[in-house]
Amino acid sequence: MVRLVVMSDLLERLRGRGWRMTAQRRVVAEVLDGEHVHLTADEVYTRATARLPEISRATVYNALGELVSLGEVLEVATDDRAKRYDPNAHRPHHHLLCSRCGTIRDVHPTGDPLADLPDSERFGFTVSGVEVTYRGLCPDCTTT
Amino acid sequence: MVRLVVMSDLLERLRGRGWRMTAQRRVVAEVLDGEHVHLTADEVYTRATARLPEISRATVYNALGELVSLGEVLEVATDDRAKRYDPNAHRPHHHLLCSRCGTIRDVHPTGDPLADLPDSERFGFTVSGVEVTYRGLCPDCTTT
DNA sequence: ATCCTACGATGGACCAATTCCAAGTCAATA
DNA sequence: TATTGACTTGGAATTGGTCCATCGTAGGAT
Numbered sequence A, B: 001m002v003r004l005v006v007m008s009d010l011l012e013r014l015r016g017r018g019w020r021m022t023a024q025r026r027v028v029a030e031v032l033d034g035e036h037v038h039l040t041a042d043e044v045y046t047r048a049t050a051r052l053p054e055i056s057r058a059t060v061y062n063a064l065g066e067l068v069s070l071g072e073v074l075e076v077a078t079d080d081r082a083k084r085y086d087p088n089a090h091r092p093h094h095h096l097l098c099s100r101c102g103t104i105r106d107v108h109p110t111g112d113p114l115a116d117l118p119d120s121e122r123f124g125f126t127v128s129g130v131e132v133t134y135r136g137l138c139p140d141c142t143t144t
Numbered sequence C: 001a002t003c004c005t006a007c008g009a010t011g012g013a014c015c016a017a018t019t020c021c022a023a024g025t026c027a028a029t030a
Numbered sequence D: 001t002a003t004t005g006a007c008t009t010g011g012a013a014t015t016g017g018t019c020c021a022t023c024g025t026a027g028g029a030t
Helices: A002-016 A023-034 A041-051 A057-069 A139-143 B002-016 B023-034 B041-051 B057-069 B139-143
Strands: A074-076 A084-086 A094-098 A104-107 A126-137 B074-076 B084-086 B094-098 B104-107 B126-137
Touching: A002 A023, A023 A041, A023 A057, A041 A057, A057 A084, A084 A104, B002 B023, B023 B041, B023 B057, B041 B057, B057 B084, B084 B104
Parallel strands: A094 A126, B094 B126
Antiparallel strands: A074 A084, A094 A104, A126 B126, B074 B084, B094 B104
């Protein structure tokens, strides 16, 4: 129920931003919005084909790239080869990543890492953001 | 001068750890150790061929993978497609990355991000490490 | 409601980064 | 210095992603 509301918010927001809505784009947006884990492009494609079998891989990549440019989705680089897509771009958060299976969860640490980087460690850079990635084993991978 | 000492330390350490030493492995280790920027596998390969023209790409990948497993080198995932290799694994540090040109610098923020992740935000994971990546524009890219 | 047309979708070719594999080579031990 | 299991090789295969010419369609205009 809540998810449906959130989902239509996303679609509404995209439409309002002038994003031309097509069946394919809607499906990609819905797939991302319905998940709380961070999917790879291929996982998005698999889930999208379940709803819209004719959708093409290229279209999924296009839509993901556009959502990233619009700032609605975050691209997360992992040690895996595949990037993952984080639909929770509107709220600041960081990531907890299982080094065995690649699962990613959003986490909210305390403290402000930006404040922890003194000027003397900025080397003339204009620093605009931080990402914090915790690594470990998820419950499933710990036991098996 | 200092670099030569450090380099032989690395080779010594690897030998002591039972790492079978070959011309190819020595060259890869030397290339990494001689650089203060973080190279891609391909850049390592290029520099390695300068010293040992017959070395194969597969060997470079093998050696890099082994150095990573041994904990002597850190694998850094960037937004680029290629991973980068950070030979400074023995000292804890984080990264400052130019979002325009991809340059990476090592930085040493204050504070302990591991302490900033409460149990309630660990979701049953066994957390073993953190990486902090600051993003911004380097001095060169700020002005141009 | 229908027509236009610019923008989106398609799928197959292409590319870059990395891994795999079978055969040849060599470092370290005896 | 002979042996041998570990290392190296290069080429093929795989993976993740991009490009492009052509076809289709959302949404504004009529």
